[in-house]
Each structure stands twice: as structure tokens, then as C-alpha cells.
Amino acid sequence: MKNAKTTTGKRTLALIAMGTLLLSVYGGVQGVLVPQATTAYAAVSSEDGTVQFTGTEQVAPGVTYRSFRVITSHGSAAGHLVDADLNNPKVELDLLHPDVVAQREPVSQMADEQHAVAGVNGDFFNISETHEGVAPTNSSVGPEIADGESLKAAVPNGQRFGPGLPAGTSTQDVFGLGVDGRARVSSLTLKGQVRTKNGLFDLDGLNQYALPVNGVGVYTHDWGATSRVRPTCGTDTNRNALCSTDTLEITVQNGIVTSINSQPGAGVIPDDTIVLVGREGGVDELSGFKLGDRVKVDYRLVTKDAPRFEFAVGGFPILRDGQPLNSLDDTTLAPRTSAGVSEDGRHVYLAVLDGRAAASVGMSVSELAQLMWSFGAHDAVNLDGGGSSTLAALQPGEQKVTVKNTPSDGSERSVANGIGVFVRH
Template sequence: MRSARLRALAAALAAGFALTPVPVAAAGGDAQLAPGVTYRPFELSTSHGPVRGHVVRVDLTDPRADLGLLHPGSVAAKDEIADLTNADGAVAGVNGDFFNIAEEHPGVVPTSSATGPAIADGRELKGAVPDGQRFGPALPAGTSNEDVLALGTDRRARIAHLDLTGTASGPHGRIRLSGLNQYALPVGGVGVFTDEWGSVSRARAVCGTDEDRSAPCSERTEEVVVRRGVVSSEADDPGAGEIPSDAVVLVGRERGAEQLEALDPGDPVAVRTALLPAEAPPLEFAVGATPILRGGAALPDLDTTELAPRTAAGISPDGSVVHLAVVDGRSAISSGLNLRETAELLASFGATEGVNLDGGGSTTMAVREPGDDLATVRNVPSDGRPRQVANGIGVFRR
């Protein structure tokens, strides 16, 4: 069976971009991590040098195999993938979404918050920042920062588009909400922060514009704390610190700030938000991701020049099988892949839909084989050590 897979992989890769896999039986071949879950290292020979990678295959038709979001407990926090994998008892994990890794605004601390939406165990954690505020490669045509790799309540994986809807209803009417636990809000918008955010300052949310992440921070802002459905305080500038579980914080900029300024302590305010997938059942898990493979073909405008470490995920036609793949790069022993090659690699595994995740120094795969006490990092991170990241994808035994 393994030889047949390798022959199919060789044919597909050779047709797409002249990659030829090297058999890895000597490195252990397929390892059964749990029912429905296998792990395999692989090697590729390319026109731009050797490439080493790793792939975890998850068969969701086995009721004992599952996927979920790995995250540090707060949206504005980060940790290493091996630590997140072990903390949640997963058998494998890879890094997830791009995140607020650096900051262009003097005096503003990076939040480490992911760029796209996130759902964990059916719980909506955060929405997507405006496309111009995201980190990572340019989005392919027809995609957006609201796209996610997701698992539905039907136990089928899919690429979904999550729209945030929400309102803050008070004595002066309804205020439309355009953010949920996000490090950047749309110009003129109002966002809500919950106890899921953590203690990091919310000041970054009013910096930049919808088109320019490095544009100056807004000078017209307002923050309102709503506790147990009643406004408890207001301030001109976004604050910091833990948010109580019975409270939410509304932050507005420009027109949004003007709307919040109409609220006074003692005013009743009802806050509601929802992340709604288009044409999909409710989601158990979602992580921000960029589509690169659609209908079995790489999207037409993917980059073909930049070689880098990559993390990606591919989905079978019926959504029952997910391949989580990483390839190392930026070294003599592994040159990395460009985005088009990454899409074609996913297709070679039998995926018809696929996404790119955070790459470069963030690319990490941790695996716990039977008999191991802990999951360990299997690839070679290009930073020389694993990077702390905002979230990841965990593979679980139910």
C-alpha cells in the first residue's frame, strides 16, 4: 500500500513541478499514532534542491479520530506547538494561522493574536482583522481573511467562510459590531472584547487602516465596559488587563467612537455576536487559513518564486480525510517549496481542497507515537528552535 502511494505521489508531483519523492521506509514509514491517524516523514527531489517534510493523515470516518484548535488559553497569547499539543493531550499538532508577530506602531505591544477567525470546541473565540491588517503572503483572488479550515458537527472537514455578525443594543438604538477579540478593527468600527482575549492591551485594535497595517493609530477612540448588561465605565483610550467573565469591553474608532460616546454608566446594553459559516453546518473547530487548492487544482495566481518552510492542510473530496503537512526550508538539506508547489503537494495526497497556514519560522509539527510520554517536534524549524505561535491544529484520539 505504501509503495502504491509513493508511486502515485511521484507521478502527480512529476507532472506538476518535477518533484520525485524518495521512499522513507528506512525512516520508519507510516506510523499509527491512533485509530484513523498515521504519520509519515517524506523526502522530495526537486529542481531547486532536496525537500524534507512530514505528513499526518486523519481519517474522520473513524469515530475515534478528531481535529481541534490548539491555543494557549487566551486569544492574545502564544506558545510552542509541542507544548500546546501536550497540554491538550493531542497525538499530533501543527502550527495554524498567521498572527500579530511584529508591531510597526511605537509604544504598541504586539498582541500575538491570530489574523483570521477561530472556533474551539464550538466556542467562537475571535473574528478576522481587515485584509490590509493581516500578516502573511498576499491573498489569492477569490479568497479572504475570513476563510478557515473547519470541522463541522457532521464530522466533515471543509474550507468555510465565516462572517461576523453582532450588535450592541442600548437606549440609543443598535450599534453594529465589526470585531470580536481582534488586534485590528475596521476604520469607523466597533469591536467587542471578551474574557477570551486575555490581559494584553487593546490599544492595537485602533491602529492602522483597512488597507495599511502600518498607518498611524486613530486619535478618535472610545472604550466602554459593559458588566452584567449595564455600562459600568467609559474611557477615551483602549485599556488593558483581564476582562471579567461577566463583562465585555466595547472599543470604537472614528464613527464607532462617536456611537460609543453616547453611552453612559448605568445604561443597559445587550451585546450579541456570532460567526456564521456560509452553507455549512455549525462548526466544532475553525482556524484562519488561506485557500490554495480548489477542485483538485492549484489556484491560478499563487506565487511560484519564494521558497520557504510551509505548513498546509488538504481535504479529500468528501471531507472525510485531512492531510496535515509541513516541509522544512531555508537550509542545505531542505530548500522549501513555493505556494504553487505546496498546493500541488496537497493534491498529490489525494486532496481536492487545500489551505496554506503560517510558514517560515512558524512551521512546526509535533508528534506523539504510541509508547511516547510526550509529543516532540519532528521537523527542523528554520529559526533554529520552535517558535511560539498563536494557535495550531491538534489531532486527537477521542
């Protein structure tokens, strides 16, 4: 454990050097933060450039909720923070998600259904469309892993929703928990193959609302009943481009091709069935299939570093190795959600900033990165914000979570996924 005074001094000097307007109070020292060496937060009088912690609740052993206000040059913003201590062997993280990928639910509902003690909203998602006759799928932009299972892969960068990506980031970036019990920010790519009697070819998508041009994607029971037309719309650089007219869909049940259709379909996919959807060049890969052919499909999400993820959710990095990324937006104020992790991977910080109201102005993405660093995060991602920003937690003596922030829509929005904090008994 680092010496608290030494760490405090280094963080204070670094904050000043960065020119940040965001300082905080941690361990009873005004204007500075001692990282995970201590867990005692203290509230102080509100001053320009400070964070004032206004309330603390012990959600569960190893899980603490705190409310705070932060003063910036733009005004005052209300904030909410969940600190999950993964040093406690009973504290875990996992994906909050509906029953299927192409569906949305409120954070509080998902948390209660999955028995989480706290949670925040997760990735940006396919909430609106301009394609005639094609409805939004409500599925997320980035990868999803839940309880060790690969649920979906990332859409092309040009097909995403949300603010512009900082240089060096992509839709494949994730925040997650490794099988070693440590959280980290990394990325996930799809590794998959389709093998037939005529050879094999690579998969380009898994249960995602947009496939790469010339690609082939696999859709499983996890996708849901939503139409599979949307994955063939847009291009790798233009989300609003027309839907492709060159498509093919192959249904495979128990390893045998049972149907071939020129247009993607809809409806529940049985557990023993997969559907392959191809567009443009991907049609050429599928065109040799015949009814009765045997097909073997393998796929998994692979991380660029070890160990493998037990849980992961999409989000673009804003803090890496203790430094805010270059080119982060420093002007647009909005409600924000972020997930951060300490350098040792053992402390997770889930934060929501309210905004778009007289009592809370929100934050820029650049300010959010600085705020997460001040809490003790070494790496952090930006998650969906605006009306999606939601933080929910159990209150003492309650059996269901309570939404702690003030959603900017006036009520809690249904979202594609979230990060859940669990305490196993």
C-alpha cells in the same frame, strides 16, 4: 469507493497536464497517488519529480505520521505528513490554542496541554509592529472557533501578516471541522449587534488585533490582559498607518455600563464583563452611552455554507475543488505548513515542509498546492510558514508529542494557534 486504477490514471494525466514537478507514491504505485481509496503508502527510490516516503508511524488508530523527501527543480526538501481518518468515530480535530487569544505557545506545549496526539501550527499572527509604543498582541489574523465557541473574528485584509492573498480569498477564509464530523475549507463572518435603549448597531470585530476603520469591536475574557490599543492602529489598507486618536472604550459588567474612557485600556476582562472599543465613526455609535445604561451584546461567527463549524482556524485557500488557485506564488522558497481535506471531508492531511537549510530547500506556495493535491486533498489552505512551521506527533509508547520537523529558527517557535488531532476514548 472509486476504482483505484481509474483514479490513479486520472490523477497521473492531470499532474502531467498541470506541468507539475511533484508526483508521489501511494498504494505501491510509483509516481502516482491513489486517493483515500487506500491507506498504504510506499517508499521508492528518489528521482526528479517524485516524493519518497522515508518513514511511517502509527500515531493512534486512524492517525498516521509519515516522513518524506520531495525532489523539485530547486532541489530536495524534507517533509512531514499526518493523515487523520475521520471515518474513525474516535478521531477528531480541534483548535490548539493558549488560554487566551492574545498569547503564543509552542505547538508541542499546546498539544500536550490539550492531550492531542498530533498537531501543526496554524494561522499567521501579529508578531511584529512599527507603531511607536505599541507591542505586538501575538493574536492570529483570521477567525478562531474552538470546541464550538467563537473566540475571535478576522482582521481586515490590509492588516494581515503573511504573503499576498490569492485573488478571491480573504482573511475570513478558514479550515475547519463541521458538526457533521466532516472537514472543509470555507469562510467565517462575524454577525453581532449591540442593543441599547436608543436602538441597535452592528459589531465589526471580536477579540481581534485590528478593527476596521469606523468600527466597533467587542473584547471578552478570551482576549486576555493585553492592551486594546493595537486594534485602533493602522487602516483597512495599511497595517503600518498611525494609531487613531479618535477612540472610545465602554466597559459593560452584567449588562450595565460601568466605565467610559477615551482611550482603550488593558488588563484581564472578567467573565461577567465585556469591553466595547470604537474608532472614528465607531465612536459616534458609542458616544450616547452613559454610566448605568443597560446594554445587550450578541455575536457569533457564521459560515457561508452548512453545517456550522465545531472548530475552525484561519488560512488562505491554495487548492479548491481539486485545482490550485490562480496567482499562487511560484518563486519564493520557504518552510511551509498546509492543511488539506479529501473530497468527502473524511481524510485530513496536515503537512510541513522544512526549508532554509542545506538539506531542505523548502517550497513555493504553488508547489505546496500541487503537493497537497497529490496526497489526495481536494481543498487545502496555506498556514503560517517560515520559523512557525511545526509538526508534532506522539511516538509509540510516549506520553508527550515530539516535534518531527526541523524548525528553521533552530528551535520551536511559539505561535498563536494550531490544528490538533485528537483520539477520544
